[in-house]
Amino acid sequence: ETGVTQSPTHLIKTRGQQVTLRCSSQSGHNTVSWYQQALGQGPQFIFQYYREEENGRGNFPPRFSGLQFPNYSSELNVNALELDDSALYLCASSPLQGRSTDTQYFGPGTRLTVL
């Protein structure tokens, strides 16, 4: 049991809409990372937050944005949804910041379908 939870489990949106996905990290974990996993692919890094500040970003456009809150919860927001945004979105938490040896603990993901 990793203690990382995500909501909702599944979500269906139409192109052009906006969506907010939520993640609750393990208690005490100051770092949260978000990943996008397209069907049949490995997860791709979207961005990371440490103590409520963005701390690194992958090759995703600005319409992907995030927030991290003091209570170990976080959000991934996607504006102007496109069909290619359909994917499994995973959040992962880790206790410290910026150490490549840290283990990241993943939630079960949110399956987003864009029609």
Place this chain on the structure above:
Amino acid sequence: AQSVTQLDSHVSVSEGTPVLLRCNYSSSYSPSLFWYVQHPNKGLQLLLKYTSAATLVKGINGFEAEFKKSETSFHLTKPSAHMSDAAEYFCVVSDYTDKLIFGTGTRLQVFP
């Protein structure tokens, strides 16, 4: 830049036979390497990680991996497959922060 290449997209074994999932990495410095497993409709679970200590790393559920710098490989093995091992396996390298870079995955099928 760091990257990993999983050499097999699918591996099929019979229950009770050995498992070998192959991974090569590319890194400009000493990498941290991981193997994660993903069962259908479930999140990613860490099997094991290498962080420049012992080159033979033992993980959960009888899996182990050996870091071979000369071959830039980090293959995952298990002596005897179990039906419950059927899943998607990802080889992962971490960059100098803790951004994870995933391979494309290997689907392991286990036949009775």
